[in-house]
Amino acid sequence: MKSLDELRELREEVEKDLKMRRETNKTKIIIGMGTCGIAAGAREILKAVMEEIDKRDLDVEVTQTGCIGMCEKEPLMDVQLPGKDRITYGNLTKDDVKRIIVNHVINGNVVDELVIARLEE
Amino acid sequence: MKELALHILDIAENSINADADKLYIEINEEIKQNKFEIIIEDNGKGIKKELLENITDPFITSRTTRPVGLGLSLFKAAAERCDGCFRIKSNKNGTLVRAVFEHDHIDRAPLGNISQTIVSILLWESNVDLTYNHTYDNQQFVFDTKEIKSELGDVKITDNKILNWLKEYIDENVSQIRGGEFN
Numbered sequence: 430m431k432s433l434d435e436l437r438e439l440r441e442e443v444e445k446d447l448k449m450r451r452e453t454n455k456t457k458i459i460i461g462m463g464t465c466g467i468a469a470g471a472r473e474i475l476k477a478v479m480e481e482i483d484k485r486d487l488d489v490e491v492t493q494t495g496c497i498g499m500c501e502k503e504p505l506m507d508v509q510l511p512g513k514d515r516i517t518y519g520n521l522t523k524d525d526v527k528r529i530i531v532n533h534v535i536n537g538n539v540v541d542e543l544v545i546a547r548l549e550e
Numbered sequence: 551m552k553e554l555a556l557h558i559l560d561i562a563e564n565s566i567n568a569d570a571d572k573l574y575i576e577i578n579e580e581i582k583q584n585k586f587e588i589i590i591e592d593n594g595k596g597i598k599k600e601l602l603e604n605i606t607d608p609f610i611t612s613r614t615t616r617p618v619g620l621g622l623s624l625f626k627a628a629a630e631r632c633d634g635c636f637r638i639k640s641n642k643n644g645t646l647v648r649a650v651f652e653h654d655h656i657d658r659a660p661l662g663n664i665s666q667t668i669v670s671i672l673l674w675e676s677n678v679d680l681t682y683n684h685t686y687d688n689q690q691f692v693f694d695t696k697e698i699k700s701e702l703g704d705v706k707i708t709d710n711k712i713l714n715w716l717k718e719y720i721d722e723n724v725s726q727i728r729g730g731e732f733n
Contacts, residue, residue: 430723431715431718431719431722433697433698433701435715436701436715436719439711439712440701440702440705440712442711443709443711443712444704444705447705447709462563462674464563464620464621464624465620467551467559467560467563468556468624472559473666475666476663479669479710479713483711491710492673492674493673495567
């Protein structure tokens with residue numbers, strides 16, 4: 430059974446990590462979490478993103494947003510690399526998340542066939 | 551919604567949008583009474599009186615981008631489908647939503663992944679003080695982010711490692727009070 434003592438140990442570990450990380454200019458990942466997004470599986474998309482970040486030890490900022498009016502294309506996820514266009518991906522599955530993390534977030538290559546919108550920086 | 555935990559996430563989003571900094575989520579499962587009760591209470595700015603009367607009508611919403619809002623309507627429909635009931639109270643000091651389901655009703659969705667719901671809320675708005683109080687007959691689990699935050703000091707609760715730990719911590723405890731039941 431996990432206890433809060435364990436959390437204290439984890440805190441020390443995270444504090445060490447944080448010293449090596451930068452505060453600004455991070456890659457941003459934004460997930461649509463309106464009613465439409467949640468009903469379409471957005472929470473599982475967020476879960477997949479968190480798992481990938483953990484597995485690959487990525488330093489990215491994850492945020493959520495409400496309904497943006499593209500309900501029929503939910504679940505939606507935006508990726509914005511520092512200084513680059515904000516790319517919106519739609520109709521996502523958990524496997525798509527892995528592809529986007531590897532190709533776009535890590536290697537900087539947009540996964541064109543999943544893109545549904547592009548917002549210029 | 552496929553899980554009650556998804557409704558909870560959806561309603562909690564309303565609370566955050568209403569600028570709440572306190573969020574109280576209570577689940578009471580009383581097997582003998584065949585009751586599954588969910589309470590979500592916040593200290594947000596509340597719902598205007600004229601809106602409140604019709605708030606569970608899908609065509610009533612405080613959203614300004616579009617005049618349709620489904621969250622509360624869906625939650626109410628889910629409870630009523632399970633021979634339960636749904637109440638909402640609101641004033642300028644906050645909102646309370648209460649839904650009751652028949653525990654063994656064939657249409658009652660499973661609780662689902664409540665730990666992922668909680669960490670999703672924390673990741674959305676880390677400033678909110680969230681209390682989760684779950685009872686299953688005479689077993690109880692209380693999770694309070696105030697306590698967690700004081701353990702963490704300067705480390706943010708939204709750190710991915712911390713969130714993953716919290717998820718497992720909540721899973722273990724919820725599963726234990728429910729006697730390993732995943733429904």
